[in-house]
Amino acid sequence: MKTWSPDFLLQEFGKRMDEWVHLTMDRTVRLAVTGLNQSGKTVFTTTLIHQLLHALQGSNLPSFLVTLENRLQGAKVMLQPDMDVPTFQYDRYIRALLGTKPTWPVPTDALSEIRLAIRFKPSGLLSKRISPTTTLYLDIIDYPGEWLLDLPMLSLSFEAWSAQTFQLCEEEPRLSLSASWRHDLANLPLSRPAQDETLRRISEAYTEFLLACKHPTIGLSFLQPGRFTIPGDLKGAPLLTFCPLPPPDADGVVVGSLREEMGKRYESYKKFIIETFFKRHFSRFDRQIVLLDLLNALNRGPGAFSDMQTALEAILENFRYGPSNLLSRLFYPRIDKLLFAATKADFVAANQHHNMERLLRRLVARPANDASFLGVEIQTQALSSLRCTRTVVRDHEGRRLSFVQGIPKGRKSESLLFPGEIPETVPDAHEWDANRFNFMDFEPRRPSDAEGPFPPHIRLDQALEFLLGDKLR
Amino acid sequence: MKTWSPDFLLQEFGKRMDEWVHLTMDRTVRLAVTGLNQSGKTVFTTTLIHQLLHALQGSNLPSFLVTLENRLQGAKVMLQPDMDVPTFQYDRYIRALLGTKPTWPVPTDALSEIRLAIRFKPSGLLSKRISPTTTLYLDIIDYPGEWLLDLPMLSLSFEAWSAQTFQLCEEEPRLSLSASWRHDLANLPLSRPAQDETLRRISEAYTEFLLACKHPTIGLSFLQPGRFTIPGDLKGAPLLTFCPLPPPDADGVVVGSLREEMGKRYESYKKFIIETFFKRHFSRFDRQIVLLDLLNALNRGPGAFSDMQTALEAILENFRYGPSNLLSRLFYPRIDKLLFAATKADFVAANQHHNMERLLRRLVARPANDASFLGVEIQTQALSSLRCTRTVVRDHEGRRLSFVQGIPKGRKSESLLFPGEIPETVPDAHEWDANRFNFMDFEPRRPSDAEGPFPPHIRLDQALEFLLGDKLR
Numbered sequence: 001m002k003t004w005s006p007d008f009l010l011q012e013f014g015k016r017m018d019e020w021v022h023l024t025m026d027r028t029v030r031l032a033v034t035g036l037n038q039s040g041k042t043v044f045t046t047t048l049i050h051q052l053l054h055a056l057q058g059s060n061l062p063s064f065l066v067t068l069e070n071r072l073q074g075a076k077v078m079l080q081p082d083m084d085v086p087t088f089q090y091d092r093y094i095r096a097l098l099g100t101k102p103t104w105p106v107p108t109d110a111l112s113e114i115r116l117a118i119r120f121k122p123s124g125l126l127s128k129r130i131s132p133t134t135t136l137y138l139d140i141i142d143y144p145g146e147w148l149l150d151l152p153m154l155s156l157s158f159e160a161w162s163a164q165t166f167q168l169c170e171e172e173p174r175l176s177l178s179a180s181w182r183h184d185l186a187n188l189p190l191s192r193p194a195q196d197e198t199l200r201r202i203s204e205a206y207t208e209f210l211l212a213c214k215h216p217t218i219g220l221s222f223l224q225p226g227r228f229t230i231p232g233d234l235k236g237a238p239l240l241t242f243c244p245l246p247p248p249d250a251d252g253v254v255v256g257s258l259r260e261e262m263g264k265r266y267e268s269y270k271k272f273i274i275e276t277f278f279k280r281h282f283s284r285f286d287r288q289i290v291l292l293d294l295l296n297a298l299n300r301g302p303g304a305f306s307d308m309q310t311a312l313e314a315i316l317e318n319f320r321y322g323p324s325n326l327l328s329r330l331f332y333p334r335i336d337k338l339l340f341a342a343t344k345a346d347f348v349a350a351n352q353h354h355n356m357e358r359l360l361r362r363l364v365a366r367p368a369n370d371a372s373f374l375g376v377e378i379q380t381q382a383l384s385s386l387r388c389t390r391t392v393v394r395d396h397e398g399r400r401l402s403f404v405q406g407i408p409k410g411r412k413s414e415s416l417l418f419p420g421e422i423p424e425t426v427p428d429a430h431e432w433d434a435n436r437f438n439f440m441d442f443e444p445r446r447p448s449d450a451e452g453p454f455p456p457h458i459r460l461d462q463a464l465e466f467l468l469g470d471k472l473r
Numbered sequence: 474m475k476t477w478s479p480d481f482l483l484q485e486f487g488k489r490m491d492e493w494v495h496l497t498m499d500r501t502v503r504l505a506v507t508g509l510n511q512s513g514k515t516v517f518t519t520t521l522i523h524q525l526l527h528a529l530q531g532s533n534l535p536s537f538l539v540t541l542e543n544r545l546q547g548a549k550v551m552l553q554p555d556m557d558v559p560t561f562q563y564d565r566y567i568r569a570l571l572g573t574k575p576t577w578p579v580p581t582d583a584l585s586e587i588r589l590a591i592r593f594k595p596s597g598l599l600s601k602r603i604s605p606t607t608t609l610y611l612d613i614i615d616y617p618g619e620w621l622l623d624l625p626m627l628s629l630s631f632e633a634w635s636a637q638t639f640q641l642c643e644e645e646p647r648l649s650l651s652a653s654w655r656h657d658l659a660n661l662p663l664s665r666p667a668q669d670e671t672l673r674r675i676s677e678a679y680t681e682f683l684l685a686c687k688h689p690t691i692g693l694s695f696l697q698p699g700r701f702t703i704p705g706d707l708k709g710a711p712l713l714t715f716c717p718l719p720p721p722d723a724d725g726v727v728v729g730s731l732r733e734e735m736g737k738r739y740e741s742y743k744k745f746i747i748e749t750f751f752k753r754h755f756s757r758f759d760r761q762i763v764l765l766d767l768l769n770a771l772n773r774g775p776g777a778f779s780d781m782q783t784a785l786e787a788i789l790e791n792f793r794y795g796p797s798n799l800l801s802r803l804f805y806p807r808i809d810k811l812l813f814a815a816t817k818a819d820f821v822a823a824n825q826h827h828n829m830e831r832l833l834r835r836l837v838a839r840p841a842n843d844a845s846f847l848g849v850e851i852q853t854q855a856l857s858s859l860r861c862t863r864t865v866v867r868d869h870e871g872r873r874l875s876f877v878q879g880i881p882k883g884r885k886s887e888s889l890l891f892p893g894e895i896p897e898t899v900p901d902a903h904e905w906d907a908n909r910f911n912f913m914d915f916e917p918r919r920p921s922d923a924e925g926p927f928p929p930h931i932r933l934d935q936a937l938e939f940l941l942g943d944k945l946r
Contacts, residue, residue, distance in 0.1 A: 083745065
């Protein structure tokens with residue numbers, strides 16, 4: 001039996017007021033999409049938009065409650081709010097993906113933005129009475145993973161950052177790839193006056209090292225400073241012309257020296273590039289999805305795989321609360337939901353998805369289970385933005401095996417392949433036999449079992465529900 | 474006989490104090506270099522730096538008083554002051570120009586900067602006693618002419634700017650080149666709600682028109698907005714996605730309409746791009762040189778030539794004083810010397826240089842003679858940053874003619890060519906016969922008469938003296 005105490009009434013009134021304010025005002029969500037090592041963020045953003053735009057025409061999003069409950073009333077592309085941010089080229093990308101000869105779109109290495117308006121009927125009883133239709137403005141911001149991986153530099157001094165980089169270079173593949181740069185460094189007069197040409201030469205050697213690490217055959221992700229490999233208009237500016245240095249000797253840092261100048265440039269990089277990204281963009285994001293290509297990381301072996309782990313930990317560090325975290329002092333990031341998604345789940349057989357998710361969860365679990373996070377809900381998931389294969393179960397030499405049927409990358413016709421199995425834990429050192437993993441890439445062709453007019457996917461609807469579901473109640 | 478009145482003494486004392494303050498402080502000059510239609514600004518900046526760096530080793534700069542008077546003590550490249558501005562790649566460009574197989578350097582379409590320190594002995598008697606050596610820091614800022622030609626937009630509303638653009642399109646070659654864009658425009662629902670895709674399509678048509686005007690075969694200069702053809706990192710942003718519109722009809726500007734959005738984007742372009750360039754760079758320049766390729770403008774015929782005139786007038790407008798000039802209200806530009814230089818003087822015979830200068834003076838004279846300039850000293854000059862030919866006088870069919878000997882562009886060996894004559898006034902309409910002008914380009918090879926180790930030039934020293942001489946007294 002209810003008690004209509006004054007407290008209860010006040011409390012109820014407050015709740016209703018909140019709901020009313022919430023509903024009569026249009027809402028905006030800024031969803032940030034980024035990825036590590038060619039994880040397919042352009043394809044993810046493109047298909048996500050496409051599914052939302054066509055959700056009323058019967059696209060297949062059973063886990064996305066607003067569609068399941070028939071409350072979605074339509075979505076369309078709107079003019080974006082920021083005049084000086086490139087527009088995400090949805091129409092160009094979707095034409096590439098769904099054309100008569102589908103191809104993977106060629107993405108740009110920069111931040112871009114698009115705004116959708118999603119009209120829906122709210123689910124609450126009162127809500128319906130107050131406002132039969134509400135609009136959610138969804139701003140999707142697609143940006144390079146390199147920018148996200150720069151954020152931890154904000155809390156590191158030049159010396160601390162240098163030390164961290166040198167430590168990473170003690171292990172392969174960085175040990176070999178950095179040899180030429182470290183050799184040049186050994187001959188550098190660090191306490192002598194800074195010369196423009198010397199700075200440029202050594203910085204070019206360091207940039208070449210980063211580019212070698214980033215090359216698809218190696219596929220490392222944790223590469224700082226991120227803008228060195230995607231400089232854009234700042235190519236050749238002093239703040240992109242430095243490199244980490246070994247610790248100073250007894251001389252310390254001589255005024256006017258090469259070493260001092262390197263430190264100044266590092267600080268300029270932090271100030272002009274990282275802080276600008278942080279203040280202008282990152283601090284305004286509401287939701288973040290980080291995509292990663294777990295299959296290619298496994299293909300590339302223990303070096304690339306452990307580097308991806310380092311990158312994931314560095315990303316999570318941005319959300320950790322603590323007095324040493326510069327970010328939390330600068331600004332409180334607004335992100336309250338963070339999704340790590342392993343893409344290209346369709347490149348393995350359906351019975352491997354479970355292991356794919358378990359493996360990803362293990363990678364993220366250790367840092368994310370820490371209690372000191374800033375109230376961020378973290379989730380992991382395996383998905384495919386655009387399913388290009390189908391799983392075929394066949395008997396093979398007396399065993400039932402799950403094959404994948406699709407058009408392997410670079411070929412013209414379908415093949416039936418056995419991509420192998422995904423381990424559910426991070427393999428131990430001795431388990432990384434040569435070629436243990438050899439997952440294939442596929443062309444973006446519709447698989448033969450796909451029904452309906454909409455591009456098939458795997459669990460894209462679950463990602464949507466996690467990222468947006470609560471905003472569409 | 475001198476009268477040592479108290480007034481005279483005070484005055485003399487004041488003068489000496491000024492000189493003392495001036496001399497004990499190091500000086501900085503920011504010299505801006507820009508150009509219209511492939512005028513060779515990268516070559517100009519590169520050779521200017523090279524001549525300064527090697528002036529002590531005997532480079533040939535007779536009109537540059539600080540070297541003539543043996544007061545120059547050396548110059549070197551320093552670290553530049555601005556961390557977030559790309560460095561002018563002097564060493565790369567000079568290698569291209571003076572390599573064993575010299576080539577014209579490939580410039581970048583962006584602003585870049587380099588700092589030189591020039592040590593010299595001051596010329597005054599007292600100066601010598603106070604400070605036997607002074608350093609002038611010379612910051613050279615190389616930027617696209619397109620940015621300079623954007624400045625007049627600051628004082629124009631969207632409607633006024635649109636009207637100006639449509640007026641330009643009434644004449645060839647713009648009339649034909651703009652036909653496709655204007656055709657698309659005619660079908661545009663300007664009073665209907667703005668759609669992202671419509672905006673993008675029509676803006677692409679307008680950008681294609683600008684690019685067609687800019688193409689070397691047409692060679693127009695007065696193309697606004699300048700960033701449409703060199704967008705850099707902002708490619709695809711809304712502020713680069715608009716175009717001029719015909720005047721509104723009786724409806725006026727409907728709220729939320731395509732027309733209103735175009736106007737907003739125009740204003741964003743002014744605010745984010747032009748004002749930023751103005752405040753960050755232009756307002757800090759001390760000296761400006763504008764290079765132009767008079768020969769190619771003549772080659773291209775009356776359309777391109779008159780367009781260059783329009784561009785020059787628009788540039789001069791930035792220095793004109795008046796209540797309607799937004800620039801002077803925003804900020805007082807600091808530039809006190811402005812040099813217009815016709816480059817590539819070595820592509821014609823020496824006896825044509827006089828006409829080249831007269832023609833240029835006429836182009837600039839009309840607006841520049843106006844008394845209402847902000848105390849800017851304006852000069853015109855013909856020069857060659859890197860002389861690649863020599864003039865050979867020969868009797869030809871009974872007449873003495875001046876030929877030019879050099880390696881024509883794209884060829885391997887020297888030829889003797891008769892480039893023809895430059896008119897000393899702007900040709901009248903009937904004088905523009907087909908192919909009246911046909912000046913050739915040449916490869917950057919040292920001509921056979923060039924003496925000494927330094928790259929030969931024509932009147933580069935006069936340009937240096939005008940731009941820097943007073944700062945090196």
